Amino acid sequence: MGTATAATTRPMRADAQRNYDHIVEVASDAFAEHGVLTSLDDIACRAGVGPGTLYRHFPTRDSLIATALGDSVDRLDTLAAGLKASEAPGEALHEWMLALAMHLRTYDNLPESIAEAFRRDDSPLRNSCFPLTDTTSVLVARAKAAGELRDDVDPRDVFALVSSVAWAAQRRGGTDADLKRMLSLATTGIR
Amino acid sequence: MGTATAATTRPMRADAQRNYDHIVEVASDAFAEHGVLTSLDDIACRAGVGPGTLYRHFPTRDSLIATALGDSVDRLDTLAAGLKASEAPGEALHEWMLALAMHLRTYDNLPESIAEAFRRDDSPLRNSCFPLTDTTSVLVARAKAAGELRDDVDPRDVFALVSSVAWAAQRRGGTDADLKRMLSLATTGIR
DNA sequence: CAACGATACGGAGACTGTCTCCGTTTTGTC
DNA sequence: GACAAAACGGAGACAGTCTCCGTATCGTTG
Secondary structure (H helix, E strand, O other): OOOOOOOOOOOOOHHHHHHHHHHHHHHHHHHHHHOOOOOHHHHHHHOOOOHHHHHHHOOOHHHHHHHHOHHHHHHHHHHHHHHHOOOOHHHHHHHHHHHHHHHOOOOOOHHHHHHHHOOOOOOHHHHHHHHHHHHHHHHHHHHHHOOOOOOOOOHHHHHHHHHHHHHHHHOOOOOHHHHHHHHHHHHHHHO | OOOOOOOOOOOOOHHHHHHHHHHHHHHHHHHHHHOOOOOHHHHHHHOOOOHHHHHHHOOOHHHHHHHHOHHHHHHHHHHHHHHHOOOOHHHHHHHHHHHHHHHOOOOOOHHHHHHHHOOOOOOHHHHHHHHHHHHHHHHHHHHHHOOOOOOOOOHHHHHHHHHHHHHHHHOOOOOHHHHHHHHHHHHHHHO
C-alpha cells in the first residue's frame, strides 16, 4: 500500500492524487503525535488543502485512519503469513497477540476507534481490520487443534481481549513493559 | 451520599442546593441513557438551569460523573466490607472483580472516563475511585496470603484489567453474559 | 494547441458542544 | 425592610465538524 489509488475505477487526476498522498502523509504524523482524535481541519491546513478537499477524499475520520494504518497492516500481514506456517501454534498465537497489541498502539486512542468501528457496518476502519481478525481466527484454530488452547475460546473474544489489553496498557504508562506485563496477565489463563 | 452537600464549609443556600440536587438527578438519567459523553448544556437545560449554574457546581464533566456515581460506589463499599471479612479470599476477589466490572458498566464510556481521570491529579472522578482501588489492593493481598493468587500480581494491574474487560465487553454486545465470559477469559490466568 | 466538459479545489459559514463573564435576581441576616 | 453576599442564567467567544457552491485545474478531443 503506502500510495493507495482507487485503481478499480478511473485513475485519479494528477492534482487529486498529489493531495491525497500528502493528506495521508500529514495525517500519519498528526495521528502519531496527537492521537487519532486530533483535529481534521488542522490536518487539512497542514497539508495545504481546504477542509472540503480532505472530506471529499476521506468522508469520515475512520476512512483516514484506515488509510494511514495501511503500512502497519501490511507488515502484520507479512508476519501473519509466517506464523500461520509455524510448527508451534501456541507460541505463534502468543507472538501474534503481542504484535497485534503493538499495532493497536500505533496511535493514541486507536483501540477506541477500532472498537467503535466494529459497531458500525461498512466502516473502512473495520474493513481494514478483517485481515487481522481472520488471521486471529486461523491461529486460534491451529492452537486449538494442537491442544495448546482451550476449545471453548471464541476468536472474537481473543481479538477483543488483545484490544482491551492494548487499551489498558496505554493508560497504565504506555511502555513496552506495561504492555507485555498486562498481556501476560490476561493470557496466562488462556492455556 | 445521594444528596451530597459541601458540609465541611457553610451550608449551601436553599436555591443552590435545590439546583445541585436536580442537576445530579437529571445527569444520572442522561448518562444512563446517552453515556457520559452526553451534552452538559443539554443536562443543564433539562434541569431547568443555565449552563453557568451547572459549571459553577461542577466545573468539569468528571466532577459531575463522580457525584452521579455516588450511590453505586456506596453500594460497592458495602459489598467490600463483607468481602474483606470473607473466609474464601480467592472467591471474594473474583466476586469483587465482577462487581467492579458491573459498576464500570453503569454508564456508557465510563471506563474511558475513569482511565482518563487516573492520568490527571486531583480529578474528582479519580478520587471517587480510591475506595475501589483500596479494596482491590486489600482483596488482592488477602488472596495472595491465602495462596490463591500469584505473588507477582500488581493490584493496580488487576484494577486496570477489570476496567479493560468492562470496556471490551461493552463493545462486544454489552450483555451480562458477554461481561462474565470476557472476565472469566481474562482472569482464569490469575490463578 | 485551443477549447470544452469533467473533475477537483477551497474557503466561507452553518451547526454543535464547551465554557465564561457579568448584569440581574434570590437568599439569609440584622 | 434593607443590605451584602451568594447564586443565577443566558449571551456569546471559541473550537471542531462538515457542507455547499463558485472557481480553478486537468485531460481529452478536434
